[in-house]
Amino acid sequence: MTSLVRPRVDVAAARDLAEALLADLPQRWAHTAGVARRAAELCAAMDAADRDRVVTAAWLHDIGYAEPVRDTGFHPLDGARFLRRSGWTARISALVAHHSGACYVAEVRGLHHELAEFPRELSPVADALTYADQTVGPDGARVDVRARMAEMLARHGAASDNARVHHLRAPDILAAAERVEHRLRLAALAA
Numbered sequence: 001m002t003s004l005v006r007p008r009v010d011v012a013a014a015r016d017l018a019e020a021l022l023a024d025l026p027q028r029w030a031h032t033a034g035v036a037r038r039a040a041e042l043c044a045a046m047d048a049a050d051r052d053r054v055v056t057a058a059w060l061h062d063i064g065y066a067e068p069v070r071d072t073g074f075h076p077l078d079g080a081r082f083l084r085r086s087g088w089t090a091r092i093s094a095l096v097a098h099h100s101g102a103c104y105v106a107e108v109r110g111l112h113h114e115l116a117e118f119p120r121e122l123s124p125v126a127d128a129l130t131y132a133d134q135t136v137g138p139d140g141a142r143v144d145v146r147a148r149m150a151e152m153l154a155r156h157g158a159a160s161d162n163a164r165v166h167h168l169r170a171p172d173i174l175a176a177a178e179r180v181e182h183r184l185r186l187a188a189l190a191a
Contacts, residue, residue: 009052009092014059021066027138032062034140038132044191045183046124054128057095060088061133064096074111076102080118094118095126100133101169108161124183131180134173145177 015036022029039058043051063069064079071078080097084090097118106115120126137143137151149170156162162169 009056009089011052011055011059014056014092018059018063021063021069024067025065028062028065030140031136031138032059034136034142035059035061035132038136038142039128042128042132042180042184045180045187046128050125050128053091053095054125054132057092057099057125057129058132060092060096061099061129072111072114074102074106074109074115076100077106077111077115084118090118091121094121095129098126100130101165101172104165104169104172105161108164124179127176127179130173130176134177145173149173 018032018036019029022032036055036058039055042054046054060079060083062075062079063082064075064077069078069082071081076097076099080093083093083096097115098120103112103115103120106112131145134145134148135142137148138155143151149166153160153163153166
């Protein structure tokens with residue numbers, strides 16, 4: 001019997017899994033594919049060891065929306081738990097759990113203890129995943145981070161959990177974006 005544990009990051013397996021799980025959600029699939037493309041573009045500003053990790057996490061970041069994965073209805077947590085059960089590394093699971101300021105939304109949904117099953121990583125990889133997610137719209141097209149946040153708030157509504165924590169989440173997302181853009185500028189100068 002082969003082990004479910006994937007000791008290495010596997011971009012191709014992540015893409016295949018996301019495609020299979022999101023097949024019935026074409027807009028979510030378009031967004032996911034766009035986020036993965038964007039994450040790949042950010043790799044120039046990352047350590048070689050982290051490049052596949054961020055692209056893998058990008059492919060997997062929204063699998064919690066898929067019906068077979070859905071449990072709590074909070075997609076970062078549902079996706080992370082599914083990945084953990086499926087043998088993905090703890091780090092990939094945690095990156096999915098905490099992408100794009102999920103900790104703030106988990107708090108208002110009463111899921112902060114459950115999300116704490118996964119350690120929150122503060123790193124260039126976590127920044128890049130958030131930046132990739134927050135610079136790609138629902139249709140997979142590139143957008144400005146502020147435009148993406150405005151679109152998300154309009155889509156979810158003024159009374160949504162996302163709107164309730166926007167005053168906390170937005171500064172976190174904008175700070176991650178600033179760090180990623182700074183790293184990209186440094187990488188361009190070094191090239």
